[in-house]
Amino acid sequence: MGELSLIGESLASFFTVKIMLLFLLGTVAGMAVGALPGLTTTMGVSLLISFTWGMEWIEAMVLIVSVHIGGTYGGSTPAIFLNIPGTPASAATAMDGYPMAQRGEGGLARGLATFQSFLGTILAAVLFLIGAPILLDLSMNFGSWEYFLLAMFGIILSANLTAESLSKGLISGILGLALATAGMDKITGVQRFTFGESALMDGFSLIAVLIGVFGIAEVIDSIMKLKPPLKAEKFQSSIPPWKMLLKFLPAGGRSSVIGAAIGAIPGVGADVAAWVSYDVARRRSKKPETFGKGNPEGIVAAETANNACVPGTYIPMLALGIPGDAVTAVIIGGLLLHGLQPGPLLLTQNPNILNQFFIILTISAAFMLVFGLFFSYLFQKILSVPRSIVLLVVTVFSVVGTFAVNNRPFDIGIMFLFGIIGFLMRKVGLAAPPLVLGLILGLMAEQNFRRAMVSSDYSFVPFITRPISLFLLVCIVFLILNQNQFLSKRLKNVWGKIKPKGASL
């Protein structure tokens, strides 16, 4: 019970006007980027991070986490009413949400999605509180070998699941790895691909690349085919009856565990969590044929899992310092900026940090629930804003946000360059997530591989003799050998029906 009183103590420090305003701002902003098709949570977080520079770390985390939660949830509304997932994470929601809306049960579907997103976040936050200390205890067993393999695992898994085919995914992944080699090599001090440009000495600015491929690329894409604003119908939301919620509690629990577990694996995100959970629910159902035709259980499975994924991704992020996706990479950057080093040292620096993250997650979930249930008209407003204004705002935010990170005009050029690259990649069907993951994890993979080699006198044997390393190695081999049978097959039969374009991480 000591743990609980500790949480209570930290809790009190959150109830200030400023922090509550940040929760509010983050939730609404997150829901907006989530609801607008093309704008993803990753982009929302990257754009916001530079505005948190001057804040205390806890305020910065409040803002980022509530955008993360709000954004993951926000995609469900257009998925249900318009059959257009706001983010790839809500693609599975559309499967049963849209048929329900056509039947005139859209309000119920939306209410259910809202409540299940809340439930998923809360249950997964509890799992986070249990899982993170366990992984932290284990973290001393994660040496250079394990970090290298985890990074490779993340890139390969992301290539496997987010792209049309493994080969196309790997092309993006390798492109990302290649980009990661730019900059001064930290081990020998040699400058690689900097072309004498001192701004490139630390490599490509991650934020500039992220905003480029997720933000500017979308802007270019939309200008090419300027879409009219979405026909915003009347979005209603009804609170689902208690009996129904109670009935779905076991399914929600199962989906939360699936979501959190998938979140904890580097390289996969909320979209995969939603599909896996959806698939499991259908297989276990007595009437699998009703799925895809407006079965509320489909919404429960998808919406619980995609939000449960969020706290799941925070487990390896805090315990090992491994960013499983672009959002957590940005959050790690934010933590480092405030002098907090994720990984085994974290608890010596700030013994209370896990509780603080737990509190941020639960309060964000509460804000999301309230706004989701009672402010449906907000979504209507957001979705009826003309596309041109949305694009303008995104462009302005992109430029300002990129510049503010390092105060360097050079990064703005990088951002536009990657906007064009990202746009071209879309045209040829190359997914952006493996590229970004390659860039994020590339340096980690390379450095740790070289450390591992030196440390073991250039022998590969420790990869097999170290238990965690062996386990990861087996996973990677399994992943490559079974890329058409294992996870991906069950995913791809559902995946084929709605192919998310430019899936987010």
Add this chain to the structure above:
Amino acid sequence: MKLKMMVLTLFSGVLILGACSGNQSNQKASGSKEAEGAYPSQPIEIIVGFSEGGGTDTMARTLQPILQKELGESIAVRNMPGASSALALEYVNEQESDGHTILFQTDLVRVFPTMGMTDLTYKDFEQIGIGAMGIANFTVKDKSSLKTFDDVVQLLKDGNAKVGVAAIGDPWHLTLEIVNSVVGGDAEIITYDSGSNAAMAAMKGEVDFSISGVNEVVDLLRAGDLRSLAVMDNKPFDVDGIQSIPPVTDFVSDLDKYVPEGTWWGPAVKSGTPEEIVNKIRDAYNKAINSDEFKEFTKKRAIVLTDIEDSQEYTKEITEKTSWLLWDIGVGKRSPEEVGISRP
């Protein structure tokens, strides 16, 4: 609709202002005239070559209010990370030499001549002072078979030691090279980006021992999982909460002329700044580092106050020694002569 657009424009406007507020003192009137008379004549900027929240930034921000009071003009700390702080050096070098742009210099200035991040050297700046230092120390995991610094020396002499440092050319790597050259040792170097990560690698057993700043590992030492065998100094180091750390000179007296070794911090201005302005800043800085606030800060973080008298001369000597050492052992990227650093 109009209202909506106005709100959106306003909202983004506010955010833009917020993002740019760090740069507000960007524009500077070239003030060669007022530089003679009353310094400071306008707000002062302290340029930090690293991100917010890091060790260098925290120190600059601890000193900022005290300097502000002493100089009687508002002072803003501005972060300009990139290229191991070389970008910050270049920025300060592009400003007027009127004392209104102060560089928060670190010891990295001594490796630039041979590592080549920038052509700027100590000659392009006037070092105001070097008040604080993070002393190098040798750490092992608690259960390590290395019990004293003698064991470390023996391991280096045997030539198959694996040593963790933060980066090539950093003070911890230099410390290793100095010890190796004195005792005739050799080691395999593995870099871990920061001293605390290198210490973690020692705890995990990936390296035999690590070299880092005491300030970087003080939490780990207090937790008891990490042991410090010696500091690169000639006097023992007393840190709150752990046993006093013996100096390397207790074990190898020949190291005496190379100590203290570690990372250091102190303000510098562009060379050519009038002497009376330099003196004015120097007086303020000396008062700041002798203040109770700063002393408490250094004590908590296990940072050492130095007794360096002539910091410009010190920077010159240490740059010559360091850059030629790096060049001679083959890790330097260009001869220090190329940027006019003569052999000591």
